[in-house]
Amino acid sequence: MGKKKRKQFFFDEDTPHGLIKRVMLKKYLQAYIAKTQAYNAKTQDELFNLKTVYIDAFAGEGRYGSNWPTEIEKYGSPLIALMVVLELYYNRDMKKQGGKNKDEPEVTNTFGTEVLEDQETGYSEAAEILGYVSQEKSDIEQGGIWGWTTSQVEAEEELATKLETRSQRRDILNKSANITLQLIEKDTAKYMKLAENVELLIMKFLERHYPEYEYGFSQEEKSTLFDINTGYFSVRVEVYNQAFADTSAPQMLRDPSVRSLTFLDPFGFKDTPMAHVQQFAPGPGNEILINFMSSFVNRFVSKSHEHVLQLYGIPLEVAKYYGIDQSDGEENEDKLVEFVKRVIHFSQPQKECEFSNNINKCARNYEAFLKKKINCKYSSLFELKDKQNTTLFHMVHVTNHVRGIEAMKESMNRCSQKEGEMVMSDYDVFCKGQNLNFVNMDDNEKVAEMIYSQFRGKERVPISDINDYVLLDTNYVFRKRPLNILQRSGKITTAVDNLKRPQKSKGRFPDRDIETKQELTWYISFADEEFRSESVDGPDVKKQKLVKDVKEKKEKKERKKGNKKGRRSSTRADEREETSMSEKSKGHRKRRGSKNVNNKKAKKRKKLSHVELGDNHVNVNNNGASSSLVGELAKDANGHIFVPPTHEQTNERQEEKENSVRKLRQCTLTETLQIVKGEKETYTEKSSKQQDKKKRKRKLSPSYGTLDRFLKS
Known part of the structure; x- marks a missing residue:
C-alpha cells in the first residue's frame, strides 16, 4: 500500500x-x-x-x-x-x-x-x-x-x-x-x-x-x-x-x-x-x-533530528555551543542526534517515576518549550x-x-x-469492551485527601488558592463536594466569608449572597490533627449523633424541672413502694410461715453474725454458740466480746430504722438538715404559723402558665 x-x-x-x-x-x-x-x-x-x-x-x-x-x-x-x-x-x-x-x-x-x-x-x-x-x-x-x-x-x-x-x-x-x-x-x-x-x-x-x-x-x-x-x-x-x-x-x-x-x-x-x-x-x-x-x-x-530541533525551537547554534558541528562529518552528526535525544528525553531525577516511557518525556518537554516560547502561564x-x-x-x-x-x-x-x-x-x-463515558469521573474522597494534605494546619486559606491548587497541580477539576466532605469529617474547623460571617449551613460555600447578590470569598481553616477516616453519610455516625442529642435534651428537661416538684413526686413514689413492699411481706409471711424470713434480712443477719477472729472466720448461731468453738465467745479484732443479737432485737431495730426514714421523708429540706445536725429533736411537731405561711404563698404565687398568659395580655 x-x-x-x-x-x-x-x-x-x-x-x-x-x-x-x-x-x-x-x-x-x-x-x-x-x-x-x-x-x-x-x-x-x-x-x-x-x-x-x-x-x-x-x-x-x-x-x-x-x-x-x-x-x-x-x-x-x-x-x-x-x-x-x-x-x-x-x-x-x-x-x-x-x-x-x-x-x-x-x-x-x-x-x-x-x-x-x-x-x-x-x-x-x-x-x-x-x-x-x-x-x-x-x-x-x-x-x-x-x-x-x-x-x-x-x-x-x-x-x-x-x-x-x-x-x-x-x-x-x-x-x-x-x-x-x-x-x-x-x-x-x-x-x-x-x-x-x-x-x-x-x-x-x-x-x-x-x-x-x-x-x-x-x-x-x-x-x-x-x-x-x-x-x-x-x-x-x-x-x-x-x-x-x-x-x-x-x-x-x-x-x-x-x-x-x-x-x-x-x-x-x-x-x-x-x-x-x-x-x-x-x-x-x-x-x-x-x-x-x-x-x-x-x-x-x-x-x-533537524526537524525535531525545529519542532522544539532549538537553534543549531545551541548544539555548536556544546561543541557539535553538523558540517564536520558523521561523528558530529551522531553527537548531534545524541544531543537531541538528551534534550527531548530529559527529566529530573525526582520526577523520573512520573513518566512511563520516553514518548511521555517528549510530550512533557514539548509542552514546557511551547509554554516558554509563547510566554504562556x-x-x-x-x-x-x-x-x-x-x-x-x-x-x-x-x-x-x-x-x-x-x-x-x-x-x-x-x-x-x-x-x-x-x-x-x-x-x-x-480488547476490554469498555464503553466510552463522557462524564466527570473524579473521586471526591481522593480530592479531599489531596486538599487536606496540602493545606493541613493552615488558617484562613482563600477558596481561590484551593481552586488554583486543584486546577494547576493535579489532574482533577475543582468541585466544592470535597470541601463538604472535609468539613463534615472535622478536618475543616472554620469557614468565614469576606464579610466575616459564618456559614448558614454546614458544607456549603455559595459564590453569591442570596439576598444582596454580592460576591463572596470564603476563608477556610484546616485542622492540624489526624482524623479517623469515616464515611460522612454512614449510618453509625448519624446514630451516635442522634443518641447524644437525645441524652442532652433529656438532661436539659430534668434541670428545668423544679426541685419542689421533684421532691414531692419522689416522696409519693417512695411511700407507694413502701406500702406495696409491706403488704407483700405480710402476705409472704402468712403463706410461708414465721420461720421463713426475707432474703435481704437473712443476708444482713449473716453479716452481723460473721465475726473475724485472727486468720479464722467463725460463724456464730442465733443462740450465741459457735459452730467450731463450742462454749467459747467470739471476739472482734479489738478483743471485745461480741454477743450476737437475738431475732426479736433485729426486727425491732429494723422497724425503728424504717420509721425514722419515713418521718425524714415527710419533713422539708431545712428540717432534715436541722435533724441531721441535731438542732431539732422531733419530726412531727411543726408550728402552725409556718404552715399558715406556706398556704398563703401557694395561694398568692401563680403557676408558670398563668404568669405567661398574664404577661402576654
Whole structure:
C-alpha cells in the first residue's frame, strides 16, 4: 500500500481516539466562544466587545462521506467550529423569542426518522452508532438544530442543484464580524470539498431556521469567503488553499481586543516548526491547541533530528555551543542526534517515576518549550493510545487565562477514561469492551485527601488558592463536594466569608449572597490533627449523633424541672413502694410461715453474725454458740466480746430504722438538715404559723402558665 493510500485510509477510518479528539474540541469551543462573546440577556449588549478568531491550520474536508448527522462530533473540525458558532446565535435568538419557531419542520436523522432526545440523560447517537459509547452514561449532546437526510450525490452536485432552485447568495460585506473562522487546507481537492461543505451547511441551516436570510459569498483562485451579518449573526468564514508553513498570521491577532484559538492537527511533525507556531500567538489573548505526534517524534528522532530541533525551537547554534558541528562529518552528526535525544528525553531525577516511557518525556518537554516560547502561564496535556495500548499522540493546550485552562481541563476530564488521569486508550474499547463515558469521573474522597494534605494546619486559606491548587497541580477539576466532605469529617474547623460571617449551613460555600447578590470569598481553616477516616453519610455516625442529642435534651428537661416538684413526686413514689413492699411481706409471711424470713434480712443477719477472729472466720448461731468453738465467745479484732443479737432485737431495730426514714421523708429540706445536725429533736411537731405561711404563698404565687398568659395580655 502506497503512502497516499495509507494516509487516506487513516483519515477515512473513524476511531475512538478520533472521536475523543473531536468531543474535546467541541466542548472547549462551546465554552470558549460563549465566554469571549458573552452578552447581557436583558439589554442584549455585549459585555466585553471582543473579536473571536478561530484558525484551523489542517482543516481537511470537514465531513466524512455523504451523511448529514445530527451529532456535531461526527463532522470534521472546521464544520464543528462553524456549527458551534451558529448554534450559539440560534440559542440566543430563541431565548429572546421565548421558544422555538413553530414553522420549523421536524428534525430527522440520517435514517429519516424523528429524532427524540433522551430527557433524562441528553445523550446522542453519535458514539452509540459507532459502537464505542455506553448507552447509560454519555455527555455527547443531541439537538434538533442539525441533521438532514443522507444525500445520494456528491457535495458538488448537491450544491449545484440547490443553487439552481433557490439561491441565497449575495456579495460579501466589508463589515467586520464578531467571529472569524479561518480554515486552511493544503490539498486542492480537499480544499474544494471543504468550501462546498461549508456552503451546504450554511444553506441548510438558513433554509430550516431563517429562510428569509441571505449569506455573503466570494470566491477567488485560492480562497473562498462567506459571511452572515443579519440579525443576531455576525460570522465570517475564510477558506484558504495553502500550506500552514506558507500562511502568515493575521494582523488582527496583535489587537488587544481580539481573542484567538489556533488548532493544529497535522499528520506528522515536520509541518509545525516552533518558529512558525509562535507567530500565531503574539499576545496574551492568543491560545494554541496542537495535536503533538509524540510517538512519531520519538520514533524518527535519529533520521529527522533537524526537524525535531525545529519542532522544539532549538537553534543549531545551541548544539555548536556544546561543541557539535553538523558540517564536520558523521561523528558530529551522531553527537548531534545524541544531543537531541538528551534534550527531548530529559527529566529530573525526582520526577523520573512520573513518566512511563520516553514518548511521555517528549510530550512533557514539548509542552514546557511551547509554554516558554509563547510566554504562556498555563498548559495542559492529554494522552491518547492506539489498539496496542501504546501512546499515539498528545493534545497540548497553552493559554494565558485561568478561565481557559479551567474550560480545557473540564473538557479533558470528561474525555478521560481513567479516574485521576488525562488518558484514553483504544485498547480498553476494542480488547476490554469498555464503553466510552463522557462524564466527570473524579473521586471526591481522593480530592479531599489531596486538599487536606496540602493545606493541613493552615488558617484562613482563600477558596481561590484551593481552586488554583486543584486546577494547576493535579489532574482533577475543582468541585466544592470535597470541601463538604472535609468539613463534615472535622478536618475543616472554620469557614468565614469576606464579610466575616459564618456559614448558614454546614458544607456549603455559595459564590453569591442570596439576598444582596454580592460576591463572596470564603476563608477556610484546616485542622492540624489526624482524623479517623469515616464515611460522612454512614449510618453509625448519624446514630451516635442522634443518641447524644437525645441524652442532652433529656438532661436539659430534668434541670428545668423544679426541685419542689421533684421532691414531692419522689416522696409519693417512695411511700407507694413502701406500702406495696409491706403488704407483700405480710402476705409472704402468712403463706410461708414465721420461720421463713426475707432474703435481704437473712443476708444482713449473716453479716452481723460473721465475726473475724485472727486468720479464722467463725460463724456464730442465733443462740450465741459457735459452730467450731463450742462454749467459747467470739471476739472482734479489738478483743471485745461480741454477743450476737437475738431475732426479736433485729426486727425491732429494723422497724425503728424504717420509721425514722419515713418521718425524714415527710419533713422539708431545712428540717432534715436541722435533724441531721441535731438542732431539732422531733419530726412531727411543726408550728402552725409556718404552715399558715406556706398556704398563703401557694395561694398568692401563680403557676408558670398563668404568669405567661398574664404577661402576654
